[in-house]
Amino acid sequence: MIEPNKLRAPEMDKEEYLPDDCMKNITVDNLIFAMEAGKLKLLLAKYKHGIAANKWGLIGHWVKLDEDLETAAYRVVTQSTGVKNFHLDQLAAFGKVNRYPLRRIVTVVYYSLVRMEEVNIVQGKNTLEVAWFDVKSLPELIFDHNEIVESCLNHLKYKVRHEPIGFSLLPEKFTLLQLQEIYEAILDVKLDKPNFRRKIQKMNLLINCKEKQKDVAHRAASLYRFDINVYEKLKDFGFNFEY
Amino acid sequence: MIEPNKLRAPEMDKEEYLPDDCMKNITVDNLIFAMEAGKLKLLLAKYKHGIAANKWGLIGHWVKLDEDLETAAYRVVTQSTGVKNFHLDQLAAFGKVNRYPLRRIVTVVYYSLVRMEEVNIVQGKNTLEVAWFDVKSLPELIFDHNEIVESCLNHLKYKVRHEPIGFSLLPEKFTLLQLQEIYEAILDVKLDKPNFRRKIQKMNLLINCKEKQKDVAHRAASLYRFDINVYEKLKDFGFNFEY
DNA sequence: TCAAAAGTGTTGAATTTACACCCATGG
DNA sequence: CCATGGGTGTAAATTCAACACTTTTGA
Known part of the structure; x- marks a missing residue:
C-alpha cells in the first residue's frame, strides 16, 4: 500500500494528484450521456498520467471536504461539458477493495443527461482526449469502469420506464x-x-x-x-x- | 473540525470509536426489514454514547480497509440479527457535507430483507436497545437517517414492482x-x-x-x-x- | 352457527398489438 | 416520382377492475 503522503509529492503522477482539501478515499465518477443522430452516446476521457495513462475511463474527480457529493458531480460535468442545466442522478457507490489497484478508493457514481447542442467539450489538464462513444461500441475502460457502465445502462432502462x-x-x-x-x-x-x-x-x-x-x-x-x-x-x- | 487522531484517543466517546483498520470517512448504514403480522418492520438501534446517545438510528458501522462495502453491510446485518441468508442491496451513498455534525463522513446505505423467524437480535456494545418499528410509525432518528429511510421506502415501492x-x-x-x-x-x-x-x-x-x-x-x-x-x-x- | 379467510366466476371496460393506409416534402 | 418520415384508423386479443359468490375451518 502506498502512503498517502507519497501520493501528494510533487513528482508523482498527475493522475494521482490529490489536493489537500479533498477526501482521500472517495471520488465521484460521471457517466455523461447525450443523443446524437438517434444514438445514445457516452462521454469518456483518455488519461495522460499514472496507471490510467493512454486508457479510456469515466470522467471523475476527488470530492472536496466542504462539497456535497452531488455538488462535486455537478462541478465535474459542468467543467468538462460547459453545460449548466441537466439531469443529474446518483447511480450507486462502488467500493470493492481492489477496484483501484494502488489503494482503497470508493467511488460514488453519478450519471447525467445533457443536450448535445449545449455541449462544448473542455479538455482537462489530465486528459489527452475527451470524446463521445456510442454506448453500443465502447472501448475497454480503466479499473471497474466497464462494470459501472453496464450497471448504469441497466439502470437507465429501468428508469426511463418510470420517469420521463x-x-x-x-x-x-x-x-x-x-x-x-x-x-x-x-x-x-x-x-x-x-x-x-x-x-x-x-x-x-x-x-x-x-x-x-x-x-x-x-x-x-x-x-x-x-x-x-x-x-x-x-x-x-x-x-x-x-x- | 475535530482531528481524526483525537477521535481515536481511548477516552473518547464510544460512538466515535474508529478502529485503525477502517476507512476514516466512510460508513455503511443498514435498513433491515422484516414482516410481522402483516406489517413491514424496520430494525433500529438506540445508541449508548456520543452525540447519538439515547437516540434511535440505523444500524451502521465503519468499513474495514480490506473489506468490500457489501461485505461490510453483510457483516453488520449478520452480527445484529444472526441471519445469514437474506436479500441485500445497495440503496445509495449519502454524502452531504454536514450530514454528520462532527466531521465529514459519507455513508453508503444498504437495505436487507430478512425472515422474521430467523432473527435473533444481538445487542451491540454501543447500543442500549435494538428493536423493530412499524415503518408507519418511526421515531425521530439521528443525523440524516429519517431522510434515508424515506428514500429507501420509496425505493422499495419502486423495486417490489419490478423484482420479486x-x-x-x-x-x-x-x-x-x-x-x-x-x-x-x-x-x-x-x-x-x-x-x-x-x-x-x-x-x-x-x-x-x-x-x-x-x-x-x-x-x-x-x-x-x-x-x-x-x-x-x-x-x-x-x-x-x-x- | 358464526367469523374469518380460502378460493372461483363473471362481466364490461380499457389497453395493447399488429397492421394497413394516406399525407407532405425535397431531391 | 420516389424515398423518407409524418400521421391516422381499425380490429382482434389480451388484460384489468370490480364485485358477487361458494367453500372450509375452528371456536
Whole structure:
C-alpha cells in the first residue's frame, strides 16, 4: 500500500494528484450521456498520467471536504461539458477493495443527461482526449469502469420506464420521432410508431408548440415540448412509462 | 473540525470509536426489514454514547480497509440479527457535507430483507436497545437517517414492482395472503384478493407445495414456494410486477 | 352457527398489438 | 416520382377492475 503522503509529492503522477482539501478515499465518477443522430452516446476521457495513462475511463474527480457529493458531480460535468442545466442522478457507490489497484478508493457514481447542442467539450489538464462513444461500441475502460457502465445502462432502462428522464436529452422543442429514438436507444428495442405516439400523447406530458420542423427532406413534423407541470402532479400520484 | 487522531484517543466517546483498520470517512448504514403480522418492520438501534446517545438510528458501522462495502453491510446485518441468508442491496451513498455534525463522513446505505423467524437480535456494545418499528410509525432518528429511510421506502415501492424481492421476507413456504400483505405493506395500498392471486399465479413464479396450513381458525390455505429458476430465466427477458 | 379467510366466476371496460393506409416534402 | 418520415384508423386479443359468490375451518 502506498502512503498517502507519497501520493501528494510533487513528482508523482498527475493522475494521482490529490489536493489537500479533498477526501482521500472517495471520488465521484460521471457517466455523461447525450443523443446524437438517434444514438445514445457516452462521454469518456483518455488519461495522460499514472496507471490510467493512454486508457479510456469515466470522467471523475476527488470530492472536496466542504462539497456535497452531488455538488462535486455537478462541478465535474459542468467543467468538462460547459453545460449548466441537466439531469443529474446518483447511480450507486462502488467500493470493492481492489477496484483501484494502488489503494482503497470508493467511488460514488453519478450519471447525467445533457443536450448535445449545449455541449462544448473542455479538455482537462489530465486528459489527452475527451470524446463521445456510442454506448453500443465502447472501448475497454480503466479499473471497474466497464462494470459501472453496464450497471448504469441497466439502470437507465429501468428508469426511463418510470420517469420521463428521456426529455432531458432533447432540445426544448422536439419531434415525436426524436423522443421515440431515445426510448429505442436506451431500451435497445424497436418500437411501433403509431402505438408509441398514441401512448405518449395520452400521458398529457406533451404540449404541441404549433410549429413545424423546417428544412427537412420529408413532411415536416410537429414540434412538442415537455410539460413539467403535469409531470410534477403525476409524480406524486405515481405513473408508468411502460412500452 | 475535530482531528481524526483525537477521535481515536481511548477516552473518547464510544460512538466515535474508529478502529485503525477502517476507512476514516466512510460508513455503511443498514435498513433491515422484516414482516410481522402483516406489517413491514424496520430494525433500529438506540445508541449508548456520543452525540447519538439515547437516540434511535440505523444500524451502521465503519468499513474495514480490506473489506468490500457489501461485505461490510453483510457483516453488520449478520452480527445484529444472526441471519445469514437474506436479500441485500445497495440503496445509495449519502454524502452531504454536514450530514454528520462532527466531521465529514459519507455513508453508503444498504437495505436487507430478512425472515422474521430467523432473527435473533444481538445487542451491540454501543447500543442500549435494538428493536423493530412499524415503518408507519418511526421515531425521530439521528443525523440524516429519517431522510434515508424515506428514500429507501420509496425505493422499495419502486423495486417490489419490478423484482420479486418480496419473497425474501417470507418463510420458504407461504400462503398467497402472506405475499399479498407484503405488497400491501410496501406499496401502502389495499389490493383485491381475487385479482392479486390470479396475477401472481399467472407469472409462474410459484410452486404449489401441495400442503396446507395447519392450526388456523379458518379454511387452511395452500402453501407455495418461490421458483427461483423461473425467475432467473424471466429476469434476463425482463418482466413486470405491476399492481 | 358464526367469523374469518380460502378460493372461483363473471362481466364490461380499457389497453395493447399488429397492421394497413394516406399525407407532405425535397431531391 | 420516389424515398423518407409524418400521421391516422381499425380490429382482434389480451388484460384489468370490480364485485358477487361458494367453500372450509375452528371456536
